[in-house]
Amino acid sequence: MHAPVPPRPEPLVRIDRVTKTFGAHRAVDGVSLDLEPGAFFCLLGPSGCGKSTLLRLIAGFESPDEGRILIDRADVTGLPAHRRPVNMMFQSYALFPHMNVAKNVAYGLQGLGLGRAAIAERVAALLRLVRLEGFSERRPDRLSGGQRQRVALARALAREPRVLLLDEPLGALDRNLREETQGELRTLQRRLSTTFVVVTHDPAEAMTMADRIGVMESGRLVQTGTAADLYERPESRFVAGLLGDVNLIAGRLAAGGAEGRVTVETGFGPLVAAAPEAALGPGSPVVAALRPERVALLAGDGEGPSGTVTESVFLGDRTRRQVRMRDGTLIRVASPVSADPGAGPGAGVRLGIPPEAIRVLAP
Helix, strand or coil, X not given: CXXXXXXXXXXXXXXXXXXXXXXXXXXXXXXXXXXXXXCEEEEECCCCCCHHHHHHHHHCCCCCCEEEEEECCXXXXXXXXXXXXXXXXXXXXXXXXXXXXXXXXXXXXXXXCCCHHHHHHHHHHHHHHCCCCCCCCCCHHHCCHHHHHHHHHHHHHCCCCCEEEEECCCCCXXXXXXXXXXXXXXXXXXXXXXXXXXXXXCHHHHHHHCCEEEEEECCEEEXXXXXXXXXXXXXXXXXXXXXXXXXXXXXXXXCCCCCCEEEEEECCEEEEEECCCCCCCCCCEEEEEECHHHCEEECCCCCCCEEEEEEEEECCCEEXXXXXXXXXXXXXXXXXXXXXXXXXXXXXXEEXXXXXXXXXECC
């Protein structure tokens, strides 16, 4: 007997069919989304896809043309930003250069009716939280990029918002510091259990930090899920290509096939794949999405598509190769060092591709 599935918690944030236009441009197009309490959610997509506009709609800096925004079951669609239980941290950090660290953080506490001692106590606690004890008297120009980012984060958390909105919060940091700060931000969010909504254009950043990711394309929310969901089970070519390297192979569905399997006829031969979720009949044009690391290089004669290695690049933990198939299609293969076949340019190889590694998509 199966244990009952616990009910999902009531969403803290509900975005209900929200649309926002600027002139003839539809920046956000009918987006609906539920965010649970304590979630770490990333909005991911290229520049101009509408993710920052959606963040500003939640914050109250923009008003939707259609739809509603609810926080804690209260409709906040018409409320100004300062009356919503949210706060927003901008990419520029927007610190006051003439104020020291303590005063920058304390600025977020204005209007709460707290006494001087209570403000000093909360500022000290926030600086401990973001590991900036001893920096309270420094001005922003005497801080590193990572330290300024943490001051901005402390200020954003000062009013204890139910939802913290972060617009490209790590964009101004160099790569090493950005990777270090991703882990710090995730640890901090778990400790606070505050709902974080982060906008980023960096798939690796979203996959590292988020419980759940929403992918935006041209103002629409095209897919949501965990990093594993989006990587392993993309619902479109756009999502497949956004989250990591992928081979996109054009073909057509053949008739017949074993239970749970389909055959995709390609220019270099048939590929057996897991059956697609979409209703696609025989003869339908499709795209077979295949991650390079799911392809094995095999030597010698045998079944399976074959080709010639045209490029081999050693990358430390893996070797990346390009294989030209008989029709000219190029397929990228990433072989881990522990299973590297050692095939150099000019070598003939076969490709070992398990059916479950291929995601069949509508073109």
